[in-house]
Amino acid sequence: MIEIRGLRKTFTGQDGGAVEALHDVDLDVRRNEFLTVLGPSGCGKTTLLKAVAGLIPWDGGDIVIDGEPVRGPGPDRSMVFQNFALLPWATVLDNVAFGLRMRGVGRAEREERARELIGMVGLSGFETKRPGELSGGMQQRVGIARALAVRPQVLLMDEPFGAVDEQTRRLLQEELLSIWEEHRLTVVFITHSMEEAVLLGDRVVLMSARPGQIAEIVPIPLERPRSNDVGALERSSRYVEITAYLWDRLRDMHEEHRPAKAAR
Structure with a gap:
């Protein structure tokens, strides 16, 4: 459905220097898949999504949807933003x-x-x-x-529930699951929440710290439909194990990029 090959994107930083946001990103999104994307802050998740939406140019690589190269926004894609817009x-x-x-x-x-x-x-x-x-x-x-x-054929969602309170977020997650179960769109969903990524996704794409690359793709072997009893799903051992694994991976990434303490 969506094929991303060798995607690269560099911005100009505040100091005038080059800031590499994405480096050789390769990713396939399957038709009717609910794909969640997780990674450290600043790893290029939103940049990746905006590129797929055709909202920003990129420096190298290709994005193809149903055999057609992305050259800009198109009627096959819709985007939901965190700030409502x-x-x-x-x-x-x-x-x-x-x-x-x-x-x-x-x-x-x-x-x-x-x-x-x-x-x-x-x-x-x-x-x-x-x-x-x-x-x-x-x-x-x-x-x-x-x-x-x-x-749309593809629904792109950039942390759409990040600006609401926790109770509202849970309700919106359940509603989104119900909508997806009925319409089976192809969804790419950016989130900072490990729990949300596992609850919603068929697979979780784990991105590395900047420059963003695909560090790992984690399959989510939880049965669908999930909207019927989210509470039971979240108490399941598989759900707990996967979220714990993702947290361990993210914590390791933060440790790897933490500045070393100066010797005394």
């Missing part, structure tokens, strides 16, 4: 229908589709509200509905 002056209905309007879909059709998705994410009755009248969790539901409205 909603239009503050627009209603919930207009925010969800925004992508459809940009693609020339008629008003009646786009509003029908938007209302359907608003109901799916549990916001029926809030169609005329504006983002400032909603909680953070409700705003992110709007963001997810907006991303799904254009019927």
Whole structure:
């Protein structure tokens, strides 16, 4: 579905020097897979996702989706951001229908589709509200509905639950699992949470500290559907073992890149 080969990206740092964010990243994402990506802060996770979305250029390598090279944003991909990125002056209905309007879909059709998705994410009755009248969790539901409205093949999610409280995060995780189980999109999901990566993913991609590379890909042998009883899943020995293993790997990465203490 998604093939990434030899991807490299370098930024210019504040001091004017080159900062290598990604170095020779090779990754395959399977069709209808829920792939989670985990790694130390600053390892290039978001850079990788933005490159797949076609939102930023890169310096070397290739990204191919269904045989077509990525040259920029496309109708086959939608992205959900951590900071919601909603239009503050627009209603919930207009925010969800925004992508459809940009693609020339008629008003009646786009509003029908938007209302359907608003109901799916549990916001029926809030169609005329504006983002400032909603909680953070409700705003992110709007963001997810907006991303799904254009019927993408690939859903790219950049720490979408990172800005909400823990209780809301758990509810959104369960809702996302239910949506994925119904629609089976190809999802690439960036997170800092080991628990979230294991709960949601078919595989967890573990990235190394900067410059980001694929350190390991960990399969998640937990049965689906998972939305029926998340609590039981999280108490299972496999879940506990995998999250503990990921934490050990991440801790080792932090230790490897910690500056050595000066000798006394």
